[in-house]
Amino acid sequence: MIDVTSLHKISQDKVSDSVMKGLIDLISDSGLSTISNIIDETFEEADQKDTPITSEHEAYVVSQMVFKNVAKPDYKYIEEEDLLRFFDKDEVHDVLLLFEGAAGTGKIKRSALKNWVVKAYLDRKSLAHSLNDSRTAVKQLHKLATGIVIIVNIAITLLLLGFATTKVLVVLSSQLLVVGFMFGNTCKTAFEAIIFVFLVHPFDVGDRCLIDGVQMIVEEMNILTTVFLKFNNEKIYYPNSVLATKPISNFYRSPDMSDSVEFCIDVATPIDCIGNLKERITMYLNSKPNHWHENHSLVVKDIVDLNKLYMALYVQHTMNFQNMTDRNLRRSDLVLELKRIFEDLCIRYNLLPQDVHLSYKGTIPPAIPFIQTSPNSQ
Template identity: 70%
Template sequence: MDSQRKSMEKKHGEVVLNIAGEDQTTTNDPNLGSLEEPTPHKPHCPSPEISTNSSPSARKPPKPPQSESLLRRRSIPTSALGRPNSRFVERTVPSQLGADPVSVSSTPRAPREGEEEDDDEEEIFSKEHLHEHPARRRRFKLRTLLEWAILVLSVSCLVASLVVDRLQGYAIWGLEIWKWCLMVAVTCCGHLFTRWLINLLVFMIERNFLLKKKVLYFVYGLKKSVQVFLWLTLVLLSWLLIFNRGVSRSERARDVLGYVSRLLISMLIGSVIWLVKTLLVKMLASTFHMNKYFDRIQVSIFHQYLLQTLSGPPLMELAEKVGAARSSGQLSFTAKGKGTGKDKEVIDIAKLHKMKQGKVSAWTMKGLINVIGTSGLSTLSNTIDETFQETGEHKEITNELDAKIAAYRIFKNVAKPGCKYIDAEDLLRFLSKEEVEYVVPLFEGALETGKIKKSALRNCVVKAYLDRKALAHSLNDTKTAVKQLHRLATAIVVVAILIITLILLGIATTQVLVFISSQFLLVAFMFGNTCKMAFEAIIFVFVMHPFDVGDRCVVDGIQMTVEEMNILTTVFLKFDNEKIYYPNSVLSTKPISNFYRSPDMSDAVEFSVHLSTSGETIGALKERIKRYLESKPNHWHPNHSVVVKGIVNVNKLDMALYVNHTMNFQNVGEKNSRRSELVLELKKIFEDLSIQYRLLPQEVRFSYTGSGSLPVAISNRSIQDD
């Protein structure tokens, strides 16, 4: 086990998820070995197109498809590599080039005894930094060594100036040596002092549990700004109290010292403005993420917990046999960050599920966003992914094919041998009763029948993967937009600090101010419209925010999918994968229809019947339509209406069937499939009831304009017709 653990730690780019369940001592019980029944090995494949060439062992699931046709299609033409790709258009075969392997492990669940649900209910996220970036560590180490060296030299000189007789009265430019040493120490080593002070402040906040949840996010975000502010405050105080006090100097020297004093004051004011700017941006980002994405993050993490739990061993069943208490699960992520740094994050699923949006702190929200952004949807289990460990393939779900394979293996892991569905009894082997009550409605048709079919499980896993991918893209684009907004605010703050510095230094005379004003007028004339568009775009992205990445929208009558969101532009993808770029300032003036945020939507099917169709036949038509809709409760709501729109040309009735889907039109393919089935069923009903449409009989008259007599054949036929 140690060697396996070491090999897992050496892999790069890995995401390790652990389910915490029963007490770890239960896994060491010698009786557990007898509880695990080896599953009989049967060759099976998830679909007719996927086959396995190797026979699995009695305890291992089948290996992923390695058919010759799929392997042949994995080779990508060189010309295709240079083309721009879409986030939501996948290749036929998942691209595993350069994918890093995924390590998997499972740990028992943590006991629930003694849990407190009052003040610590929000503490659902904990984070432990495992490794630091080596380049950053070397940079900080070099700067720290330099600061320590200067501090030691300054203190040594300070002690020598106070102890050595020859140095006690020695002065440089009218100042004793100890004052110079103190000034150098404060100026060059001020970062060291303020860093100690900030670390002490953070430690005190972390010790205060109630205070930590609310302000720790802002403390870490403002750490550098506060540190610079404190350092400049120390430098200014030492300058005013030591250099600029109690020493007689020439007028020119006093002017120079006055300039330095005003420069330090302007720098201190600039640090305060910078601190306020950083605080406002942090507050905006935190509030925006909390209001727009918390619900989706909550659902996505629960889906990952569900996939992970169902793909592992039946912990609930094992816990009952060994006498352990049931508990809610936890997710443990080891997510790859920048460089080689790793962060270990643990999420308590029960507390996350109970948490309300208004009670989420910025610190917790930041942790949840990092989890979504740094780890993908996966089924990490020793039982299912053992074959992937041997082949070294990346098991993270990266496309719909991986999601379907994962659903197939989860079905084999949960369902009884030879059974074609999963029932509540099977789920109780893996989940608690409360979790089962929440999970069953997620699967299509399971709420009515109490059984989960393989197709319903497959559709649920694919939907979870697509939602997770769209959410990750949305968070990444939002993070980019916040960074762009931060840069824009930084530019404005730099200009403001520069103007304040010029005013305090006395450089900004009337002529200088007039010159600067004229330049600002010129810039406003040239870039005024651009600034107006940028401001409107910021309001559109952070205030209006009518869609997220992956949403299906209608703009200017065109149905498109949101591909990418930036602070100035939004990229849409049409049905033929054509990319359309819209300025956000233009979108802010247009009505936008969002299918993803819409409730269950309605649809209509129009048709015509002959005027002679009897009322009994129309009544039978309505009854057949009603029975069909009630037989498809997963597709249609029972409330519908069949209306007669009008009589046309006294020979046909224009009618329409209005129905309500059990979904919105975000998944337009599923919507079209359901509508097609409904139209085909209407056709079948028309045929069974002999409902048809006929044209009115029309009178046809013939006239003969020839000079001769009427042909005999035509004449005889006319006589017979009369």
């Protein structure tokens, strides 16, 4: 049995080998699929069989089925009393923390449930791919080790039986030196790749990484190469021996990450107005505890040209940047909220007076002669 409460307290960085081995053995022996199982509509039938979710669309369908089965008829939310049919009161509080906006209101929206189910499917899918690639790499390494052991056993057997004399061994060793000279660099590369994959292991399948200034998703891991996907689904093959020499940023393994928004306001803005700006920003961040941590700072970085204040807002997300789409949406909402606050508080930036010089570059038209005549002239 697994105590879920104790499982949540386990830190990914501090889990011991014995605990990890016990969890793996338990999951392996239980026959559970590494991908989420959908709830069949024939739940009450005794011969029900779960089928794995294989796409985001199926995950969306599952979320709709769960919402329909849990929420009251014609309700737009799942409320606490609906969850009490399945969980204890203490567990309901933990469940609400998983869904966006549910911790404060006590209600789970249909969209929040859908996002959570899709995210759970994607996480389990990445785990399944990672396990499959690790299993493939271990099999390849096992074949290589088996070949080396067989060769050593044959050599020892020939020596013990007396079939291999000293002259034969000298000839074989000379041939091995030639092979080592020809394939020495390849063996060195393969050894470095094995060390990188099994000992260093800086990423898993599905992790978002930053390499050479380019963000990429790990698509496939092999012993010698790793396949990445760029933002436009372009595949890039990196030799693992080359990756071992590069600094790699792993967003998925990072803790909750910080972000910043920089802007300028007029130097003539009153101090009281800046204080109101800080209060409004604090109210907005506190109203979205699922998106932002409470710790943030609004600082004045510099006074530029004696007419504008160069300011920066530093905030901390409640997630890392593995899901870059969610990060961009949260930051976009924050920037739009700042614009709304600026409009409400009449905070703006005005340019300094500028000198304007006018010049005429066209040709001067010829002067028309003025002739004055008397009324009596003919």
